[in-house]
Amino acid sequence: MSWQLSVGMEIHVELKTKTKMFCGCPNDPFNSAPNTNVCSVCYSLPGALPLLNKKAIEMVVQLGQALNGQIAPTTFWARKNYFYPDLPKGYQISQSTSPLVEQAVLEIAGVKHRINRIHLEEDAGKMVHQGNKPYSLVNYNRAGVPLMELVTEPDFHSAAEAKTFCQELQRIMRSLELSDADMEKGQMRCEANISVSKGKELGTKVEVKNINSFRAVDKAIEYEFTRQVEALESGRSVTAETRNWDNVANKTVVMRTKETSADYRYFPEPDLPVVAVTVGQAKSHALPDERRQAIVALGAPAAIAQALVDKNLDSRMLIIDERAPNLAKEAAHLMLEMPAFAALEIDHQIRLLESKQQNGWTKKRLAEEVETNGDAPQSVSIAQVGATVTARGGTQSVESIGAVEAAMRANPNAVADYRSGKENAFHFLVGQVMAATKGKANIKTVQDELKKALIGQ
DSSP states (O other): OOOEEEEEEEEEEEOOOSBOSSSSSBSOTTTSOTTOSOOTTTTTOTTOOOOOOHHHHHHHHHHHHHTTOEEOSEEOOEEEEOOOTTSTTSEEEEOTTSOSEEEEEEEETTEEEEEEEEEEEEOOOEEEEOTTSSOEEEETTSTTOEEEEEEEOSOBOSHHHHHHHHHHHHHHHHHTTSOOOOGGGTSEEEEEEEEEESSSSOOOOEEEEEEOSHHHHHHHHHHHHHHHHHHHHTTOOOOOEEEEEETTTTEEEEEEEOOOHHHHTOEEOTTSOOEEOOOOOOOOOOOHHHHHHHHHTTTOOHHHHHHHHHTTOHHHHHHHHHHOHHHHHHHHHHHHHOHHHHTSOHHHHHHHHHHHHHHTOOHHHHHHHHHHHSSHHHHHHHHHHHTTSHHHHOTTTHHHHHHHHHHHHHOHHHHHHHHTTOTHHHHHHHHHHHHHTTTOSOHHHHHHHHHHHHTTO
16 A cells, blocks of 8 residues: 555635734735834733724635635634744734634635635734844734634645645735735745644644745645654654745754644733634625636636636636637637737737737737737826826725726626626726736725726716
8 A cells, every 4th residue: 555645735825905914014024124014912011902904804704705615603712822022912813713613615717615714813923034143033913913814624636736726825915805815925824734644543733834835835845744654664753843934945844843832832812812704695706716607618628717717807808708609719829929918909919819810910020910909098098087086085085986997887798797797897898907006906806996987976
């Protein structure tokens, strides 16, 4: 009997709220100067009391509903005690003993991956080690940021499976606008619980931390599987411990012996109440897997479907297929290969594709046409309406409102599609506005203004 790998993932994701989990400090650790987004709660000064961030709770409930999880009717907070300089309190306020969501499922291409729980806690600060210097620096801007933790069952039996799951979760967090989930910025961090065995019983679990890229997820699991198998086959045992992934040496190294829940000395947080969770109707929002399947159903290869979804171009593809099915396949390839073409309004794209087909244009000829005449109608429209919206929106939202009105004027068919109940048209119009403003507009403002305009408010 061969050795079997079993992996469970623990994935932490910083939520995109305006403020931290238990205070009013800005949730902006990456772009702010060190130790500027801090207060008496962050520093745990005497008399400072935490206050719950309702939005963070709503975000985790939204994810739980999207993943068909069981939402807890009530939840409470606990102190998870450990000493480390990145949290001044000497403990972390966590919900791990009373998770908001349990028994959820993330389905990818027909395969259901079980999620044990999803809970909230506060993030720790960021330690900056100084190489050979006898001290380290700490930045507390991140301390207290809402941190969602998702824990899977140990159902992954290959590194590739675990990596794919992490990538899909990132897409979902971005699709639901719960987090940017940028691993380079530490907004999403992965840990793997790895064991090997020859029977149905799981082997000794080893936790691997400091996995900061999807490639590292794959490499860390593969390395640890090989290490554990070699140990067992040579007659040695595997120790239950926490190890770090060393990106330079491409190996795991011992960090500490594995803690148990008793080591953290959990007890209910006395300064926060039990929370009654109100669960509303689940928001209608197609997840990335559903969106991919819709594109594959049109005859597109899975890789093309994935690329379209990742670039938020799948809604355009569906609309083009509805209006000009014979052009949809070529449109998909051109949108991926030619960003300027992808930014055009749909009617213009269809006209160009028809001209290409009728006149035998090469891709180079089409690109020249796009460069020459591609975005002129849209930019003129925005300029025309920009001066008329100052009184309505104020200077900060003038460009967004103007771009919304211009996008609606330039895409009457998409407006009609949305008003007839086709939700994909809304995502397309949002994309048009963001393209017109070169991504500078606040997407939440764009969505709000677009909805108001579409329903005539």
